[in-house]
Amino acid sequence: MNYLEDTVAAISTPVGFSGIGMVRMTGDKSVEVIKKIFVTKSTTDFDDYKNRSIIYGHIVDEKGQIVDEVLVSKMLGPNTYTREDVIEISCHGGIIPVRKILELTLANGARMAEPGEFTKRAFLNGRIDLTQAEAVIDVINSKTDRSLQMSVKQLEGRLSKKVKEIRNDLIEILAHIEASIDYPEYDIEEMSFQLISQKSNDIKFKIDKLIQTSKNGRIIREGIKTAIIGKPNVGKSSLLNALLGEERAIVTEFEGTTRDTIEEYINIKGIPLKIIDTAGIRETENLIEKLGINKTKEILSESDFVLLLLDGERGIDEEDMALLQLVKDKKGLVAINKIDRKLKVNKEDVRDKSHMEVVEISILKELGIEELKNKIYDEVSNAGMDSDAYEMVSNIRHINLLQDSSQSLNDCLEGLDSGLPIEMISVDVKNAWDKLGKMIGETVTEDIVDEIFSKFCIGK
Helix, strand or coil: CCCCCCCEEEECCCCCCCCEEEEEEECCCHHHHHHHHEEECCCCCHHHCCCCEEEEEEEECCCCCEEEEEEEEEECCCCCCCCCCEEEEEEECCHHHHHHHHHHHHHCCCEECCCCHHHHHHHHCCCCCHHHHHHHHHHHCCCCHHHHHHHHHHHCCHHHHHHHHHHHHHHHHHHHHHHHHHCHHHCCHHHHHHHHHHHHHHHHHHHHHHHHCHHHHHHHHHCEEEEEECCCCCCHHHHHHHHHCCCCCCCCCCCCCCCCCEEEEEEECCEEEEEEECCCCCCCCCHHHHHHHHHHHHHHHHCCEEEEEEECCCCCCHHHHHHHHHHCCCCEEEEEECCCCCCCCCHHHHHHHHCCEEEECECCCCECHHHHHHHHHHHHCCHHHHCCCCCCCCCHHHHHHHHHHHHHHHHHHHHHHHCCCHHHHHHHHHHHHHHHHHHHCCCCCHHHHHHHHCCCCCCC
């Protein structure tokens, strides 16, 4: 299918009851389609309105009956989101009006847009590169102000600029290699080897610096997978509610109430935490509870961070000791609950057994909850997360391609040390250049492009 030869339409706002809904079209026939279904409230013809005008009128059906009162935005290419003609119809946000207007656009020459097709056309028409296109979905999915800022920087092209600079450096290396191959009579091979080695090391350093940002970048983008664990009825669901500031999990006096996991995001100073309330771990004969406990152990093994909750009033028993052993190699915190009562748990003793920081709290009295949040932030953050000196990489596809490019340069350097022919060295440099090209979309295959945009919502 040639995406640039037809006109597509889609609903660009969530379908449901709202003040405003929007149907969007892009393609060469967008103006032709809207003229068939739109009647202005003035005597001015649609073609006579200036570009980037907002025009008031009605959408009408094939019988001339009014479907809805609308505002139509007229935006002619190439200075649009897709670099094509774009028409946006703002109507009332009920389910019926937006659906009826979409059906009319499809009946009059447009086809239904595929997921992400508007942004895909922007990429195919050269308005944005692939990293900027992927940043669009990251902007939509941002969970904190910090993740939004990171995505906006990528959307502006700051990461693309960095990658293009590195690719240009690699082109210089390839030029020196070609000179050595094409003009052997000038005896420049030894000089080229030294220059290639120096430049390859410099470029590899730049790529590795980007890779180093990926840990913090993915944290900001996807959140820290944080498991709350403890014995049954120790207050895990109550702690989840306290961290969220709302009653999200059901809390009862009966043990083993949580049989499945509950997941929620919280924002701690710009870092999203994906908090998972798990089933209490204990020996049990209840089959359903056993399934929940097995799920807890699986989540614990996959989690980035652990919150182990202890009942300070009861003291530490064998089950608590088993849990302390279970988490001793994990990154996390121990929270001792019920400091509003007489504690039977020694804070220092728990720290020695768990090798973790310990915070004393009272979920009932809402004591120590802010201190716990601050401790969580201290544990999961580091200086790099606050730096604007370089761009953060958060997309797993980008990370893998950067790692592949770095490895190719490593192979290049090893080849130079081993005295391999210059022709073989050029293959590794070309591979490094090619991997970075896939990152920004200059050497990417069509199937990869399709896979990336399939993750978008329809209408974006």
